Each structure stands twice: as structure tokens, then as C-alpha cells.
Amino acid sequence: MFDLTKIVRKNILNLKPYSSARDEFSGKDGVFLDANENPYGKLNRYPDPYQKDLKKKLSHLKSVKPENIFIGNGSDEVIDLCYRIFCAPGKDKALTFSPTYGMYEVSANINEVDLINLPLNNSFQINLEALENVLINESIKLIFVCSPNNPTGNAINNIDIVLDKFKGIVVVDEAYIDFSDTNSFIEKINKYPNLIVAQTFSKAWGLASARVGVAYANEKIISILNKVKSPYNVSMLNQKAAINVLDNSSEYKNQKEIILKQKKVIKKALASIFIVKKIYPSDANFILVEVEDANKVYNELVSKRLITRNRNSLVNNCIRITIGKPTENKKLIKALKEINL
Ligand SMILES: *Cc1c(COP(=O)(O)O)cnc(C)c1O
Numbered sequence: 001m002f003d004l005t006k007i008v009r010k011n012i013l014n015l016k017p018y019s020s021a022r023d024e025f026s027g028k029d030g031v032f033l034d035a036n037e038n039p040y041g042k043l044n045r046y047p048d049p050y051q052k053d054l055k056k057k058l059s060h061l062k063s064v065k066p067e068n069i070f071i072g073n074g075s076d077e078v079i080d081l082c083y084r085i086f087c088a089p090g091k092d093k094a095l096t097f098s099p100t101y102g103m104y105e106v107s108a109n110i111n112e113v114d115l116i117n118l119p120l121n122n123s124f125q126i127n128l129e130a131l132e133n134v135l136i137n138e139s140i141k142l143i144f145v146c147s148p149n150n151p152t153g154n155a156i157n158n159i160d161i162v163l164d165k166f167k168g169i170v171v172v173d174e175a176y177i178d179f180s181d182t183n184s185f186i187e188k189i190n191k192y193p194n195l196i197v198a199q200t201f202s203k204a205w206g207l208a209s210a211r212v213g214v215a216y217a218n219e220k221i222i223s224i225l226n227k228v229k230s231p232y233n234v235s236m237l238n239q240k241a242a243i244n245v246l247d248n249s250s251e252y253k254n255q256k257e258i259i260l261k262q263k264k265v266i267k268k269a270l271a272s273i274f275i276v277k278k279i280y281p282s283d284a285n286f287i288l289v290e291v292e293d294a295n296k297v298y299n300e301l302v303s304k305r306l307i308t309r310n311r312n313s314l315v316n317n318c319i320r321i322t323i324g325k326p327t328e329n330k331k332l333i334k335a336l337k338e339i340n341l
Helices: 052-062 075-086 103-110 128-137 159-165 219-228 236-247 249-271 294-303 326-338
Strands: 069-072 093-098 114-119 140-146 169-173 195-200 213-216 276-279 286-291 318-322
Touching: 052 069, 052 236, 069 075, 069 219, 075 103, 075 140, 075 169, 075 195, 075 213, 075 219, 093 103, 103 114, 114 128, 128 159, 140 159, 159 169, 236 249, 249 276, 249 286, 249 326, 286 294, 294 318, 294 326
Parallel strands: 093 114, 093 140, 140 169, 169 195
Antiparallel strands: 069 213, 195 213, 276 286, 286 318
16 A cells, blocks of 8 residues: 655654745735735735645646645756655655656756666657566655656656556656647546646746646645745746636647647658658657757757757757747758758
8 A cells, every 4th residue: 555654754744844924824804014025016925825826727627626736836846846755865766767858867866866767668668577677676766757758759658557566656747748639647646646747837838937837646745745845936926927828728729739730740841851860759849850960960950040959868869849830840941951961
């Protein structure tokens, strides 16, 4: 049986969290002389520490209770908090599947956690046999699965098996789920007590600048995330920005449709370009492309002020192309056609 109290670090389990002014009095009416704020101005008051209005909207959209939602300063905050909650520095281990999003490793290094990188197979899927061997031999507290995966673009199969087999916490990072046909794991947070689903407003919702990330999990995990976060971790401006895009979701849907159509257009164009060797399947708003000489192609594109992501160090001779506006994508295709290696 999964026992959360065995997975959470003892100091976190026993932590008495800071009780902010807004924790001790959360009413809206009154004369507020409790938080040492300047009584004048527009941004003079501390924001709601638990982002209740935003959670209410997300709760309707995702069909979960507000108690199952944590809002972070970007999903990068969720990643960092997971290390801090579950992995004792210099002691506990974590695992992820490479190639994947680089912050799992950076955050592990910052928190002095040993991160095991298990290579994905040739189809960029989890090698279940290799995973089982690692799980038998190593004591691991935390697993990060990115699906759809960055930088490969594909959704990951068999995450259910990982959740079933593993007795620690599994974070499924769904930063790109809005672009995918695969179902979110949010619907399984009540089935799996060890599941945390991370999503973000930074990609499909167009709010990268606002830094709003979301974690969905059972209430016990969410209450621990709330205990450890800094008291006012999401600014009122950013909470309002997120509420605003949720209130105007038809715009978001239109943009998403355009982006997905453009992905098809780009894929088709890429297929006929001489230096393109392979186009990997994508469930996201980017495509991983193998080219003849990634470093050279990347630099040639930069010289034309077209900035892609050189992923050569992660996947040999691959660049990652984000789907842009139609005019931007045309420029990219034209430039790629002109490259002579
Ligand atoms: C972009 C990205 C994030 C970052 O999310 P923020 O909410 O902007 O911090 C997280 N995970 C993956 C896989 C990403 O590609």
C-alpha cells in the first residue's frame, strides 16, 4: 500500500507552516491593519495565498475539487517543491527518462538529489524492463514523466504501469497536453494516491510571461505543497491573467486550432526538404527534426534571425522547432530550403 507519510521527508511532515495575515483572517470586508501594507495604491495588498478564484474556475474546467489543485509560480515551482518535499538532500534518489525536459536535472542538482536518467527506447517510450530493474535495485522516491515529452514531442505510453509498480511519487508533466489527443492523467488523481499531474498556463494558454503552473493531486499531497510554498507565491496580476484567459477560452481554442493546422503544414513542407532526415511524431506544439548537421543548420538559421532550439546534445543532429504564426513558419521553411551544407 502507498503510504504518503513514508514518502514525505520527516522535517516536512512535522513542519508547522508560516501562518500569514491572510491565513489568520481571510474575509474580504474590514479595515485591514494586519499585514503592514501601505494603505494607499492599487497593488498595495497581498494576494490571496490560495488563489481561490482561479482554483474555482479550474475546478469547473477540469472537473476536480479545488482541494485537488495547487497553483505555483510556473510548473517549474512544482518540480522544485517535489524535490524539496520528497527527497532529502544527499540521500534520496529520483528518476526520469532521457531525453527530457532539462529542469528535472537542474532542480535535482540544486536540491542535491541524485537523479537517475533512464534512456527512452528507440520510439522514445519507457523501457519497462529496464525500469523494473532500476526500481528493484535503487531506493527512489520520485519519478518525473513528461508526456507529451519535451524535446521528443510524443506522448508516453504505459504511465499507468509506472504508477502501479512504483511505491513513490510519480509526477506526470503535461505542459503540452492541450495540443494532444491523449487524455490527461488528471482523471486518475483519485485512482492513484501517488500521482501528481503538472500543467501550465505557459504554452497553449499563452501566458508564459505570467508564470502560472498548476498541480493536480489528491488532497493530502496538495496540502503538503501548500505547506511548503512561499506564502504569496502567485502575484495578483498573474492570478488575474490566468482567470482572464480562462474567461476568454474561445480565443485560446482558435489559436490552438491554427497552431495544430500549421503543424501539419510544416510537417508536409519539411518532408520535401533535402537536409531533413527525419520528422518525429509530435503531440505538442513543436516538432523534433533530424537534419544533416544540426549545429550548422541551427547557426545558419540564427544568421537569418530564425531561432530554433538546437537539441543536438540530447538527440543526435536534432533541432526542435516551435510552431509559430503562419508568416513565421513560411520564413523558416524558406530558410531551410535555402541551406546548402
Ligand atoms: C515549458 C515547460 C515547463 C515550464 O512550465 P512553466 O509553467 O513555464 O514553469 C514545464 N515542463 C515542461 C516539459 C516544459 O516544456
